[in-house]
Amino acid sequence: MPPLKSCCPRLGPWWSFHKSGPACPICDVMMGGGADYASECAYSKQLPEEVVGHKPPFYRKKVDAAVLAAKAAFPAWSSKSPQERSAILYKLADLIESCLEEFAVAESKDQGFYRSIEGIILRSFDRSICAKILEVEGFQFPVEYRGLIVNRPLKVNSKVNYSWEIFTRESNSKTIAFARTVDIPRSAYNFRFFASAILHHTAECTQMDGLACMHYTVRTPVGVAGLISPWNLPLYLLTWKIAPAIAFGNTVVAKPSEMTSVTAWMMCRLLKEAGVPPGVVNIVFGTGPRAGEALVCHPDVPIISFTGSTMTAQRIIEKSAPYCKKLSLELGGKNPAIIFEDANLEECIKTTVRSSFSNQGEICLCTSRIYVQKAIYEVFLKRFVEAAKKWKVGTPSDPTASMGALISANHLEKVRSYVKKALEEGATVLCGEGVNALDIPSENKGGYFMLPTVITELKESSCCMQEEIFGPVTCIVPFDSEEEVIEKANGVKYGLAATVWTRDVGRVHRVAKKLHSGLVWTNCWLIRDLNLPFGGMKASGLGREGAKDSYEFFTEVKTITIKH
Missing domain, CATH: 3.40.309.10 (Aldehyde Dehydrogenase; Chain A, domain 2)
Structure with missing residues:
Protein backbone atom coordinates (compact mmCIF):
# COMPACT_ATOMS: atom_id res chain seq x y z
CA MET A 1 0.00 0.00 0.00
CA PRO A 2 1.65 3.27 -1.10
CA PRO A 3 1.82 6.18 1.33
CA LEU A 4 -1.33 8.28 1.39
CA LYS A 5 -1.29 11.79 0.10
CA SER A 6 -3.12 14.00 2.50
CA CYS A 7 -6.33 15.48 1.15
CA CYS A 8 -6.62 17.42 4.39
CA PRO A 9 -3.92 20.10 4.69
CA ARG A 10 -5.66 21.33 7.86
CA LEU A 11 -3.91 18.55 9.76
CA GLY A 12 -0.60 20.19 8.98
CA PRO A 13 2.77 18.62 9.87
CA TRP A 14 1.22 15.59 11.51
CA TRP A 15 0.07 14.35 8.17
CA SER A 16 3.43 14.69 6.47
CA PHE A 17 4.36 11.19 7.58
CA HIS A 18 4.88 10.09 3.99
CA LYS A 19 7.48 12.79 3.43
CA SER A 20 11.00 13.10 4.72
CA GLY A 21 11.58 15.89 7.15
CA PRO A 22 11.73 16.79 10.82
CA ALA A 23 9.74 14.87 13.37
CA CYS A 24 6.44 16.29 14.52
CA PRO A 25 5.49 16.63 18.18
CA ILE A 26 2.17 16.05 19.88
CA CYS A 27 1.38 17.97 23.02
CA ASP A 28 -1.43 18.68 25.42
CA VAL A 29 -3.98 21.12 24.03
CA MET A 30 -4.93 24.04 26.28
CA MET A 31 -6.48 27.38 25.34
CA GLY A 32 -6.50 26.24 21.74
CA GLY A 33 -2.75 25.64 21.56
CA GLY A 34 0.00 23.40 22.87
CA ALA A 35 1.21 23.85 26.42
CA ASP A 36 4.84 24.87 26.74
CA TYR A 37 5.57 22.18 29.29
CA ALA A 38 3.39 19.50 27.74
CA SER A 39 4.29 15.85 27.43
CA GLU A 40 5.96 15.34 24.09
CA CYS A 41 7.31 12.48 22.04
CA ALA A 42 8.65 12.87 18.52
CA TYR A 43 8.35 10.32 15.79
CA SER A 44 10.17 9.88 12.53
CA LYS A 45 9.99 7.54 9.58
CA GLN A 46 13.76 7.58 9.32
CA LEU A 47 16.08 4.66 10.01
CA PRO A 48 14.88 2.13 12.60
CA GLU A 49 18.07 2.70 14.60
CA GLU A 50 17.40 6.42 14.94
CA VAL A 51 16.59 7.54 18.45
CA VAL A 52 14.07 10.35 18.64
CA GLY A 53 12.28 12.53 21.12
CA HIS A 54 11.86 12.88 24.80
CA LYS A 55 9.18 13.93 27.20
CA PRO A 56 9.20 15.39 30.67
CA PRO A 57 7.37 13.42 33.35
CA PHE A 58 3.69 14.02 34.05
CA TYR A 59 2.99 17.09 36.16
CA ARG A 60 -0.27 17.68 37.94
CA LYS A 61 0.00 21.32 36.85
CA LYS A 62 -0.95 20.17 33.34
CA VAL A 63 -4.40 19.24 34.60
CA ASP A 64 -4.54 22.39 36.74
CA ALA A 65 -3.70 24.55 33.72
CA ALA A 66 -6.26 22.78 31.53
CA VAL A 67 -9.00 23.21 34.14
CA LEU A 68 -8.06 26.87 34.57
CA ALA A 69 -8.33 27.39 30.80
CA ALA A 70 -11.71 25.64 30.67
CA LYS A 71 -12.97 27.62 33.64
CA ALA A 72 -11.93 30.91 32.03
CA ALA A 73 -13.67 30.01 28.76
CA PHE A 74 -16.91 28.86 30.41
CA PRO A 75 -18.74 32.20 30.89
CA ALA A 76 -18.49 33.24 27.24
CA TRP A 77 -19.16 29.78 25.82
CA SER A 78 -22.16 29.07 28.04
CA SER A 79 -23.61 32.47 27.10
CA LYS A 80 -23.70 31.62 23.40
CA SER A 81 -27.10 30.72 22.03
CA PRO A 82 -27.88 27.09 21.14
CA GLN A 83 -27.98 28.18 17.50
CA GLU A 84 -24.44 29.57 17.69
CA ARG A 85 -23.07 26.45 19.36
CA SER A 86 -24.98 24.27 16.90
CA ALA A 87 -23.37 25.97 13.89
CA ILE A 88 -19.90 25.38 15.34
CA LEU A 89 -20.59 21.69 15.98
CA TYR A 90 -21.91 21.23 12.45
CA LYS A 91 -18.73 22.81 11.10
CA LEU A 92 -16.53 20.53 13.20
CA ALA A 93 -18.45 17.49 11.92
CA ASP A 94 -17.87 18.65 8.34
CA LEU A 95 -14.14 19.07 8.95
CA ILE A 96 -13.75 15.59 10.42
CA GLU A 97 -15.63 14.09 7.47
CA SER A 98 -13.40 15.99 5.04
CA CYS A 99 -10.40 14.24 6.59
CA LEU A 100 -12.02 10.79 6.75
CA GLU A 101 -9.15 8.84 5.21
CA GLU A 102 -6.48 10.52 7.33
CA PHE A 103 -8.40 9.90 10.52
CA ALA A 104 -9.21 6.29 9.55
CA VAL A 105 -5.59 5.39 8.85
CA ALA A 106 -4.46 7.18 12.01
CA GLU A 107 -7.04 5.37 14.15
CA SER A 108 -5.96 2.03 12.75
CA LYS A 109 -2.27 2.74 13.16
CA ASP A 110 -2.70 4.16 16.64
CA GLN A 111 -4.64 1.26 18.08
CA GLY A 112 -1.87 -1.22 18.45
CA PHE A 113 1.52 0.35 17.75
CA TYR A 114 1.79 1.65 21.32
CA ARG A 115 3.03 3.61 23.50
CA SER A 116 4.84 5.84 25.90
CA ILE A 117 4.52 4.85 29.54
CA GLU A 118 2.80 8.14 30.37
CA GLY A 119 2.08 11.18 28.29
CA ILE A 120 1.00 10.72 24.70
CA ILE A 121 1.41 8.01 22.12
CA LEU A 122 3.20 8.44 18.84
CA ARG A 123 4.30 6.21 16.07
CA SER A 124 5.44 6.55 12.52
CA PHE A 125 2.72 6.22 9.94
CA ASP A 126 5.04 4.58 7.46
CA ARG A 127 3.63 1.18 6.55
CA SER A 128 6.93 -0.65 6.87
CA ILE A 129 8.63 1.34 9.63
CA CYS A 130 6.93 1.78 12.98
CA ALA A 131 8.45 3.89 15.70
CA LYS A 132 8.36 1.90 18.91
CA ILE A 133 8.76 4.20 21.84
CA LEU A 134 9.95 2.87 25.16
CA GLU A 135 10.72 4.71 28.34
CA VAL A 136 13.69 2.72 29.56
CA GLU A 137 14.65 4.42 32.78
CA GLY A 138 13.74 2.35 35.78
CA PHE A 139 13.55 -0.97 33.91
CA GLN A 140 15.86 -3.92 34.39
CA PHE A 141 17.39 -5.17 31.14
CA PRO A 142 16.82 -7.12 29.04
CA VAL A 143 13.18 -6.05 28.78
CA GLU A 144 10.54 -7.61 26.57
CA TYR A 145 8.39 -4.83 25.14
CA ARG A 146 5.61 -5.52 22.64
CA GLY A 147 7.27 -8.80 21.72
CA LEU A 148 10.68 -7.20 21.16
CA ILE A 149 13.78 -7.53 23.34
CA VAL A 150 15.49 -4.37 24.59
CA ASN A 151 19.01 -5.24 25.69
CA ARG A 152 20.24 -1.88 26.93
CA PRO A 153 19.20 1.69 27.65
CA LEU A 154 20.28 4.35 25.20
CA LYS A 155 21.72 7.73 26.08
CA VAL A 156 19.91 10.32 24.01
CA ASN A 157 20.46 13.64 25.68
CA SER A 158 22.34 14.32 28.87
CA LYS A 159 19.77 16.96 29.81
CA VAL A 160 16.86 14.56 29.98
CA ASN A 161 16.20 11.43 31.98
CA TYR A 162 14.09 9.58 29.45
CA SER A 163 15.02 7.84 26.23
CA TRP A 164 13.46 5.63 23.63
CA GLU A 165 14.64 3.22 21.00
CA ILE A 166 13.00 2.79 17.61
CA PHE A 167 11.89 -0.64 16.43
CA THR A 168 10.00 -1.88 13.41
CA ARG A 169 6.87 -3.97 13.46
CA GLU A 170 3.41 -3.61 11.94
CA SER A 171 0.99 -4.91 14.52
CA ASN A 172 -1.86 -2.48 14.72
CA SER A 173 -5.21 -3.84 15.76
CA LYS A 174 -8.20 -2.04 14.28
CA THR A 175 -8.60 -2.58 10.54
CA ILE A 176 -8.60 0.52 8.38
CA ALA A 177 -11.92 -0.61 6.90
CA PHE A 178 -13.52 -0.70 10.36
CA ALA A 179 -12.17 2.74 11.23
CA ARG A 180 -13.27 4.11 7.85
CA THR A 181 -16.82 2.78 8.06
CA VAL A 182 -17.50 2.87 11.81
CA ASP A 183 -15.16 4.90 14.03
CA ILE A 184 -14.65 8.09 12.05
CA PRO A 185 -18.12 8.50 10.47
CA ARG A 186 -19.70 8.01 13.89
CA SER A 187 -17.22 10.47 15.45
CA ALA A 188 -18.34 13.16 13.01
CA TYR A 189 -21.98 12.21 13.45
CA ASN A 190 -21.73 12.63 17.22
CA PHE A 191 -21.14 16.35 16.68
CA ARG A 192 -23.83 16.52 14.01
CA PHE A 193 -26.36 14.73 16.20
CA PHE A 194 -25.92 16.99 19.22
CA ALA A 195 -25.76 20.07 16.99
CA SER A 196 -29.34 19.22 16.11
CA ALA A 197 -30.40 17.94 19.54
CA ILE A 198 -29.68 21.22 21.33
CA LEU A 199 -32.23 22.99 19.15
CA HIS A 200 -35.15 20.79 20.15
CA HIS A 201 -35.36 20.71 23.94
CA THR A 202 -38.34 22.14 25.79
CA ALA A 203 -38.94 23.25 29.38
CA GLU A 204 -41.60 22.09 31.83
CA CYS A 205 -44.31 24.54 32.84
CA THR A 206 -47.28 24.23 35.23
CA GLN A 207 -50.01 26.64 36.33
CA MET A 208 -51.57 26.77 39.82
CA ASP A 209 -54.77 28.71 39.20
CA GLY A 210 -55.92 28.78 42.82
CA LEU A 211 -52.70 30.45 43.95
CA ALA A 212 -52.16 32.46 40.76
CA CYS A 213 -48.71 30.92 40.37
CA MET A 214 -46.80 29.67 37.37
CA HIS A 215 -43.87 27.27 37.63
CA TYR A 216 -41.33 26.52 34.94
CA THR A 217 -37.92 24.91 34.64
CA VAL A 218 -34.69 26.08 33.08
CA ARG A 219 -31.51 24.13 32.51
CA THR A 220 -28.05 25.65 32.69
CA PRO A 221 -24.60 24.20 31.91
CA VAL A 222 -22.76 22.63 34.84
CA GLY A 223 -19.28 24.07 34.24
CA VAL A 224 -16.02 22.27 33.49
CA ALA A 225 -16.64 18.65 32.50
CA GLY A 226 -13.94 16.01 32.99
CA LEU A 227 -14.14 13.41 30.23
CA ILE A 228 -12.20 10.13 30.30
CA SER A 229 -12.44 7.79 27.31
CA PRO A 230 -11.07 4.28 26.56
CA TRP A 231 -8.75 2.83 23.94
CA ASN A 232 -11.06 0.52 21.99
CA LEU A 233 -13.04 3.14 20.01
CA PRO A 234 -10.80 6.15 20.62
CA LEU A 235 -12.27 9.09 18.68
CA TYR A 236 -15.76 7.58 18.50
CA LEU A 237 -16.18 7.48 22.29
CA LEU A 238 -14.23 10.67 22.97
CA THR A 239 -16.50 12.69 20.67
CA TRP A 240 -19.55 10.96 22.17
CA LYS A 241 -18.57 12.80 25.36
CA ILE A 242 -17.17 16.06 24.00
CA ALA A 243 -20.10 16.72 21.64
CA PRO A 244 -22.92 16.81 24.22
CA ALA A 245 -20.74 18.50 26.84
CA ILE A 246 -19.93 21.52 24.68
CA ALA A 247 -23.28 21.46 22.87
CA PHE A 248 -25.08 22.11 26.15
CA GLY A 249 -22.70 24.94 27.07
CA ASN A 250 -20.00 23.30 29.19
CA THR A 251 -16.28 23.50 28.64
CA VAL A 252 -14.20 20.33 28.86
CA VAL A 253 -10.92 18.82 29.93
CA ALA A 254 -10.67 15.47 28.18
CA LYS A 255 -8.22 12.65 28.83
CA PRO A 256 -8.15 10.05 26.07
CA SER A 257 -6.56 6.70 26.75
CA GLU A 258 -2.78 6.86 26.97
CA MET A 259 -2.76 3.94 24.52
CA THR A 260 -4.68 5.69 21.73
CA SER A 261 -4.38 9.46 21.78
CA VAL A 262 -3.38 10.46 18.25
CA THR A 263 -6.81 11.11 16.72
CA ALA A 264 -7.80 13.22 19.73
CA TRP A 265 -4.84 15.46 19.00
CA MET A 266 -5.66 15.50 15.28
CA MET A 267 -9.23 16.57 16.04
CA CYS A 268 -7.93 19.45 18.13
CA ARG A 269 -6.12 20.82 15.09
CA LEU A 270 -9.56 21.38 13.54
CA LEU A 271 -11.15 23.20 16.48
CA LYS A 272 -10.01 26.70 15.57
CA GLU A 273 -11.23 26.42 11.99
CA ALA A 274 -14.58 25.14 13.24
CA GLY A 275 -14.90 28.23 15.42
CA VAL A 276 -14.42 26.61 18.83
CA PRO A 277 -12.99 29.35 21.10
CA PRO A 278 -9.73 28.70 22.97
CA GLY A 279 -10.22 26.94 26.29
CA VAL A 280 -13.54 25.31 25.42
CA VAL A 281 -11.89 21.97 24.57
CA ASN A 282 -8.69 21.03 26.41
CA ILE A 283 -6.88 17.71 26.05
CA VAL A 284 -4.40 16.29 28.55
CA PHE A 285 -2.45 13.13 27.88
CA GLY A 286 -1.39 10.73 30.59
CA THR A 287 -2.21 7.54 32.43
CA GLY A 288 -5.36 6.98 34.43
CA PRO A 289 -3.74 6.76 37.88
CA ARG A 290 -1.98 10.09 37.34
CA ALA A 291 -3.71 12.36 34.81
CA GLY A 292 -7.11 10.70 35.21
CA GLU A 293 -7.07 10.78 38.99
CA ALA A 294 -5.88 14.39 39.02
CA LEU A 295 -8.87 15.29 36.86
CA VAL A 296 -11.34 13.31 38.96
CA CYS A 297 -10.09 14.90 42.19
CA HIS A 298 -9.92 18.46 40.89
CA PRO A 299 -12.26 20.68 42.94
CA ASP A 300 -13.15 22.85 39.92
CA VAL A 301 -14.41 19.91 37.84
CA PRO A 302 -17.96 19.23 39.09
CA ILE A 303 -18.88 16.58 36.55
CA ILE A 304 -17.11 13.43 35.33
CA SER A 305 -18.05 11.23 32.38
CA PHE A 306 -16.08 7.98 32.18
CA THR A 307 -16.10 4.98 29.88
CA GLY A 308 -13.92 2.04 30.90
CA SER A 309 -13.60 -0.80 33.35
CA THR A 310 -15.80 -1.41 36.37
CA MET A 311 -12.73 -1.55 38.62
CA THR A 312 -11.57 1.90 37.53
CA ALA A 313 -15.11 3.25 37.96
CA GLN A 314 -15.15 2.07 41.56
CA ARG A 315 -12.01 4.10 42.20
CA ILE A 316 -13.56 7.14 40.51
CA ILE A 317 -16.61 6.84 42.78
CA GLU A 318 -14.34 6.62 45.82
CA LYS A 319 -12.11 9.54 44.85
CA SER A 320 -14.94 11.84 43.73
CA ALA A 321 -17.23 11.16 46.71
CA PRO A 322 -15.82 13.96 48.93
CA TYR A 323 -16.69 16.46 46.17
CA CYS A 324 -20.25 15.18 45.49
CA LYS A 325 -19.62 15.21 41.75
CA LYS A 326 -22.10 14.24 39.07
CA LEU A 327 -20.97 10.94 37.53
CA SER A 328 -21.78 9.14 34.30
CA LEU A 329 -20.11 5.72 34.17
CA GLU A 330 -20.31 3.47 31.10
CA LEU A 331 -18.64 0.20 32.04
CA GLY A 332 -18.16 -3.42 31.04
CA GLY A 333 -20.52 -6.12 29.89
CA LYS A 334 -20.95 -9.87 29.66
CA LEU A 530 -29.09 8.13 19.62
CA ASN A 531 -32.21 9.86 20.90
CA LEU A 532 -32.85 6.93 23.24
CA PRO A 533 -30.97 6.02 26.44
CA PHE A 534 -27.70 4.09 26.29
CA GLY A 535 -26.22 2.48 29.39
CA GLY A 536 -26.17 -0.59 31.58
CA MET A 537 -27.58 -1.99 34.80
CA LYS A 538 -25.73 -3.44 37.80
CA ALA A 539 -21.93 -3.35 37.37
CA SER A 540 -22.26 -2.14 33.78
CA GLY A 541 -22.71 1.48 34.65
CA LEU A 542 -24.29 4.43 36.33
CA GLY A 543 -26.56 6.79 34.41
CA ARG A 544 -27.46 6.89 30.72
CA GLU A 545 -26.28 8.67 27.58
CA GLY A 546 -28.34 9.89 24.62
CA ALA A 547 -30.13 13.05 23.52
CA LYS A 548 -32.36 13.57 26.56
CA ASP A 549 -30.14 11.76 29.07
CA SER A 550 -26.98 13.61 28.04
CA TYR A 551 -28.91 16.88 28.19
CA GLU A 552 -29.96 16.14 31.75
CA PHE A 553 -26.46 15.02 32.76
CA PHE A 554 -24.57 17.98 31.31
CA THR A 555 -27.00 20.57 32.68
CA GLU A 556 -28.46 21.50 36.05
CA VAL A 557 -32.20 22.01 36.38
CA LYS A 558 -33.83 24.72 38.46
CA THR A 559 -37.51 25.42 39.09
CA ILE A 560 -38.68 29.02 38.91
CA THR A 561 -41.98 30.10 40.47
CA ILE A 562 -43.76 33.35 39.60
CA LYS A 563 -46.78 34.63 41.50
CA HIS A 564 -48.95 36.92 39.41
Missing part, protein backbone atom coordinates in the same frame (compact mmCIF):
# COMPACT_ATOMS: atom_id res chain seq x y z
CA ASN A 335 -23.58 -9.77 26.98
CA PRO A 336 -25.79 -12.80 26.20
CA ALA A 337 -27.40 -13.76 22.92
CA ILE A 338 -30.51 -15.93 23.36
CA ILE A 339 -31.44 -17.98 20.31
CA PHE A 340 -34.79 -19.75 20.30
CA GLU A 341 -35.66 -22.65 18.02
CA ASP A 342 -37.86 -20.50 15.75
CA ALA A 343 -35.06 -18.01 14.97
CA ASN A 344 -34.05 -17.14 11.42
CA LEU A 345 -30.80 -19.11 11.57
CA GLU A 346 -29.14 -17.61 8.52
CA GLU A 347 -29.54 -14.04 9.73
CA CYS A 348 -28.91 -15.04 13.34
CA ILE A 349 -25.58 -16.74 12.65
CA LYS A 350 -24.35 -13.96 10.38
CA THR A 351 -25.17 -11.28 12.96
CA THR A 352 -24.05 -13.21 16.04
CA VAL A 353 -20.63 -13.93 14.51
CA ARG A 354 -20.32 -10.21 13.84
CA SER A 355 -21.46 -9.29 17.35
CA SER A 356 -18.91 -11.72 18.83
CA PHE A 357 -15.80 -10.77 16.86
CA SER A 358 -16.16 -7.20 15.54
CA ASN A 359 -13.16 -5.04 16.42
CA GLN A 360 -11.48 -8.21 17.77
CA GLY A 361 -14.24 -8.47 20.37
CA GLU A 362 -12.89 -5.29 21.95
CA ILE A 363 -16.27 -3.54 22.22
CA CYS A 364 -18.26 -3.47 25.45
CA LEU A 365 -21.40 -4.44 23.47
CA CYS A 366 -19.88 -7.57 21.90
CA THR A 367 -21.56 -10.92 22.52
CA SER A 368 -19.56 -13.27 24.73
CA ARG A 369 -22.26 -15.76 25.81
CA ILE A 370 -24.55 -17.49 23.31
CA TYR A 371 -27.47 -19.56 24.60
CA VAL A 372 -29.06 -21.81 21.97
CA GLN A 373 -32.26 -23.83 22.41
CA LYS A 374 -31.44 -27.55 22.35
CA ALA A 375 -33.61 -28.34 19.32
CA ILE A 376 -31.27 -26.34 17.07
CA TYR A 377 -28.09 -26.41 19.15
CA GLU A 378 -26.05 -28.85 17.03
CA VAL A 379 -27.05 -27.23 13.74
CA PHE A 380 -26.32 -23.75 15.06
CA LEU A 381 -22.97 -24.81 16.53
CA LYS A 382 -21.75 -26.36 13.28
CA ARG A 383 -22.75 -23.40 11.14
CA PHE A 384 -21.49 -20.82 13.64
CA VAL A 385 -18.02 -22.42 13.79
CA GLU A 386 -17.89 -22.59 9.99
CA ALA A 387 -18.76 -18.90 9.78
CA ALA A 388 -16.23 -17.94 12.47
CA LYS A 389 -13.44 -19.74 10.60
CA LYS A 390 -14.14 -17.57 7.56
CA TRP A 391 -13.23 -14.41 9.46
CA LYS A 392 -9.79 -13.47 8.22
CA VAL A 393 -7.21 -12.23 10.70
CA GLY A 394 -4.65 -9.98 9.06
CA THR A 395 -2.95 -6.63 8.91
CA PRO A 396 -5.25 -3.60 8.94
CA SER A 397 -4.12 -2.47 5.50
CA ASP A 398 -5.48 -5.73 4.04
CA PRO A 399 -8.98 -4.86 2.70
CA THR A 400 -10.05 -8.50 3.08
CA ALA A 401 -9.15 -8.69 6.79
CA SER A 402 -12.07 -9.01 9.21
CA MET A 403 -9.92 -8.67 12.33
CA GLY A 404 -6.58 -7.14 13.24
CA ALA A 405 -4.47 -7.61 16.34
CA LEU A 406 -5.45 -7.03 19.95
CA ILE A 407 -4.40 -3.80 21.64
CA SER A 408 -1.32 -5.03 23.53
CA ALA A 409 0.80 -7.97 24.61
CA ASN A 410 -0.65 -7.87 28.10
CA HIS A 411 -4.20 -7.87 26.81
CA LEU A 412 -3.49 -10.73 24.41
CA GLU A 413 -2.05 -12.74 27.28
CA LYS A 414 -5.10 -11.96 29.41
CA VAL A 415 -7.51 -13.15 26.70
CA ARG A 416 -5.45 -16.30 26.09
CA SER A 417 -5.46 -17.01 29.82
CA TYR A 418 -9.26 -17.32 29.75
CA VAL A 419 -9.05 -19.95 27.03
CA LYS A 420 -6.42 -21.81 29.05
CA LYS A 421 -8.63 -21.70 32.17
CA ALA A 422 -11.59 -22.99 30.19
CA LEU A 423 -9.57 -25.98 28.98
CA GLU A 424 -8.42 -26.68 32.53
CA GLU A 425 -12.09 -26.73 33.57
CA GLY A 426 -12.90 -29.35 30.95
CA ALA A 427 -14.31 -27.12 28.21
CA THR A 428 -13.86 -27.74 24.49
CA VAL A 429 -12.39 -25.19 22.07
CA LEU A 430 -13.96 -25.78 18.66
CA CYS A 431 -11.97 -23.21 16.72
CA GLY A 432 -9.47 -20.46 17.29
CA GLU A 433 -6.84 -20.17 19.99
CA GLY A 434 -4.81 -23.36 20.39
CA VAL A 435 -6.79 -25.22 17.72
CA ASN A 436 -6.22 -23.58 14.33
CA ALA A 437 -3.02 -22.17 12.88
CA LEU A 438 -2.83 -18.40 12.67
CA ASP A 439 -2.45 -17.73 8.96
CA ILE A 440 -0.85 -14.30 8.72
CA PRO A 441 2.20 -13.02 6.80
CA SER A 442 5.51 -14.08 8.32
CA GLU A 443 6.59 -10.46 8.86
CA ASN A 444 3.67 -10.03 11.26
CA LYS A 445 4.13 -13.18 13.31
CA GLY A 446 5.19 -11.16 16.33
CA GLY A 447 1.98 -9.16 16.41
CA TYR A 448 -0.82 -9.60 18.91
CA PHE A 449 -3.12 -11.56 16.65
CA MET A 450 -5.69 -14.08 17.80
CA LEU A 451 -8.23 -16.10 15.85
CA PRO A 452 -11.98 -16.02 16.56
CA THR A 453 -12.37 -18.58 19.34
CA VAL A 454 -15.47 -20.63 20.16
CA ILE A 455 -15.75 -22.53 23.47
CA THR A 456 -18.40 -25.08 24.53
CA GLU A 457 -19.16 -27.37 27.50
CA LEU A 458 -18.75 -24.67 30.11
CA LYS A 459 -20.41 -24.41 33.49
CA GLU A 460 -22.24 -21.21 34.35
CA SER A 461 -19.78 -20.64 37.20
CA SER A 462 -16.80 -20.70 34.82
CA CYS A 463 -14.77 -17.50 34.66
CA CYS A 464 -15.32 -17.48 30.89
CA MET A 465 -19.07 -17.28 31.54
CA GLN A 466 -18.87 -14.77 34.39
CA GLU A 467 -16.08 -12.30 33.58
CA GLU A 468 -15.63 -9.79 30.78
CA ILE A 469 -12.93 -11.14 28.45
CA PHE A 470 -12.93 -8.25 25.93
CA GLY A 471 -11.48 -10.27 23.10
CA PRO A 472 -12.47 -12.57 20.21
CA VAL A 473 -13.82 -15.33 22.47
CA THR A 474 -17.43 -16.47 22.72
CA CYS A 475 -19.01 -19.32 24.68
CA ILE A 476 -21.96 -21.35 23.37
CA VAL A 477 -24.31 -23.17 25.76
CA PRO A 478 -27.57 -25.09 25.15
CA PHE A 479 -30.80 -24.43 27.06
CA ASP A 480 -34.26 -26.01 27.38
CA SER A 481 -36.82 -23.46 28.50
CA GLU A 482 -37.46 -19.73 28.44
CA GLU A 483 -37.35 -19.51 32.23
CA GLU A 484 -34.02 -21.35 32.38
CA VAL A 485 -32.27 -19.14 29.85
CA ILE A 486 -33.49 -15.91 31.45
CA GLU A 487 -32.06 -17.05 34.79
CA LYS A 488 -28.73 -17.91 33.16
CA ALA A 489 -28.57 -14.70 31.16
CA ASN A 490 -29.14 -12.67 34.33
CA GLY A 491 -26.66 -14.71 36.38
CA VAL A 492 -23.68 -12.35 36.04
CA LYS A 493 -22.77 -9.07 37.74
CA TYR A 494 -23.06 -7.14 34.47
CA GLY A 495 -26.17 -5.87 32.73
CA LEU A 496 -25.21 -3.92 29.63
CA ALA A 497 -26.78 -5.52 26.54
CA ALA A 498 -28.50 -8.65 25.27
CA THR A 499 -29.82 -9.98 21.97
CA VAL A 500 -32.87 -12.18 21.52
CA TRP A 501 -33.58 -14.20 18.38
CA THR A 502 -37.16 -15.40 17.85
CA ARG A 503 -40.16 -14.87 15.55
CA ASP A 504 -42.61 -14.92 18.49
CA VAL A 505 -43.57 -11.31 19.27
CA GLY A 506 -45.12 -12.25 22.61
CA ARG A 507 -41.90 -13.96 23.64
CA VAL A 508 -39.92 -10.90 22.57
CA HIS A 509 -41.81 -8.70 25.01
CA ARG A 510 -41.74 -11.26 27.86
CA VAL A 511 -38.03 -11.98 27.63
CA ALA A 512 -36.92 -8.39 27.05
CA LYS A 513 -38.83 -7.23 30.12
CA LYS A 514 -37.22 -9.86 32.35
CA LEU A 515 -33.62 -9.45 31.19
CA HIS A 516 -31.33 -7.37 33.42
CA SER A 517 -29.89 -5.40 30.51
CA GLY A 518 -29.87 -1.73 29.63
CA LEU A 519 -30.23 -2.57 25.94
CA VAL A 520 -32.05 -5.51 24.37
CA TRP A 521 -31.83 -6.09 20.62
CA THR A 522 -34.27 -8.47 18.97
CA ASN A 523 -33.26 -10.14 15.69
CA CYS A 524 -30.47 -7.57 15.23
CA TRP A 525 -27.41 -6.08 16.92
CA LEU A 526 -25.93 -2.62 17.36
CA ILE A 527 -28.76 -0.70 15.76
CA ARG A 528 -28.94 2.54 17.71
CA ASP A 529 -31.23 5.55 17.84
